[in-house]
Amino acid sequence: MDFILAALDYLLGIPPLGWGMHVGLIYKALLLLVSLLVFTAFILLADRKIWAAVQLRRGPNVVGPFGLLQSFADLIKFALKEPVIPGGADKILFLLAPLLTATLALTGWVVVPVGPGMAIADINLGILYLLAISSLGVYGVIIGGWASNSKYPFLGSLRAAAQMVSYEVSIGLVIITVLLCVGSLNLNDIIVAQQEMGLAHMIGLPQLTFLNWFWLPLFPMFVIFYISALAETNRPPFDLAEGESELVAGFMTEYSATPYMLFMLGEYISILLMCAMTTVLFLGGWTSPIDLPPFTWIPGVVWFFIKVSLVFFMFAMAKAIVPRYRYDQLMRIGWKLFLPLSLLMVIIVAFVLQLTGWGWHGGMA
């Protein structure tokens, strides 16, 4: 029963003899889970408020002060309603799909360093793990659409499958350009590299950290990543998988109550994960924008979530002001525009790094 003790030590921080020195995995995971879910609840509200403000409406303003408790009221409503399972549906897969979506979205957050050394699993191939998890997200949509045994969900899931596979390619290539500059796949290394090299050091003002971050030297990649992230998470203007004007609600048409809530939760958490990826890859993660006292007093976690919220604000604005794309235009942008552009940038960045000797050399080996 050696391994049970080892597992207990790992998960709860209880070693075979006496109390351990480290905090168990479960406490960290619970803390992240709870704070993430609360953050998501307010992000959901913020999304609706921003959308409403652009359209000169008030948005949710009844539950709690300024409607702050709206998401919690929605949660109670979803949980208390009766889940309806269509007669011809594949029952197991129908219920598995929303679970899969929500679980996968949460799983990705394991490797995200929300503060200095605050990732639950600080693994070497962090960014590759994130890419793998986000590429699995499509299964929830496909399985849900197919298991509903209905026309609109099926069409929606087919659209989503083609769309997410297409945009993964450009996201992968954008990540490769960043990795070329850093020379490591560890998310922490990517953040530290953005602090220790870049334009601010070249012009002799190393305090201006925000000039160091990769959004500036890799600006075209930043834009491509932002648009691809919108498409990858089925956000407007690329929400063709659930385009209500033609497909009712797409793959979510037959879902109700808690399964629907899990779908929506999974969607928003994966959107936040994409925002976190943007923050880590291009906006310097938890580093403060200016390396001087009033800014450095604020802890890294706060900076991280401020940046994530800012990126999410851009996501919400895109939803509010851009009309929905047509499907063939979406595919054209993905394959004919983003793929060649990002491939070209990979080659250019590799050449520049090789010729000038720029790039971060502080990583392992």
Add this chain to the structure above:
Amino acid sequence: MTLPLFFFYVFSAIAVASALMVISARNPIHAVLFLILVFFNAAGLFMLAGAEFLALMLIVVYVGAVMVLFLFVVMMLDVDFASLRQGFLQYAPIGVIVGAVLLLELLMLAGSFVVSPEVTASAVLPMDGVDNMRAIGQVLYTRYVFLFLGAAAVLLVAMIGAIVLTLQHKSNVKRQDPVKQVGRRPSETLEIVKVKSGQGL
């Protein structure tokens, strides 16, 4: 029993069980989903063996892209089970013969399979400070660079072949040219006319 050993048994048991389900599931969609589960557990086994880069690449490439398209195609197929089962007894003997021959060959192969001592001796853990991905890159782009380029050329030819086979140019379809659409100027297409009230054009 150690923790990795425990996980090894978990992953391999699920992999074997779902591999059995792939060939015994009645619904082709379920079969594909079980195949995905097999890949996933294989990735877990890679991870336990210390090949984390291969494990994640297996998930990104096979589970995340190849199997999605596979599922896509299988979903679109209209499989009629009644007609599929019609000739089952007629073809069963041939199937049994082919299966038996394959099994026999596999058993013979497995019986005579020896790992050469040189390979066992050279199977060392990665060098200090060189992670998995670096180690693969260093071998792939130096020692095996020609094989790598050859594989890339084969894939490129296959891709071009698939495009040539399926691409059809229809002459009676109105196509859009986004460059032309964006390049349009109001002066080319709009004519502003001052209409006097009560007169019309």
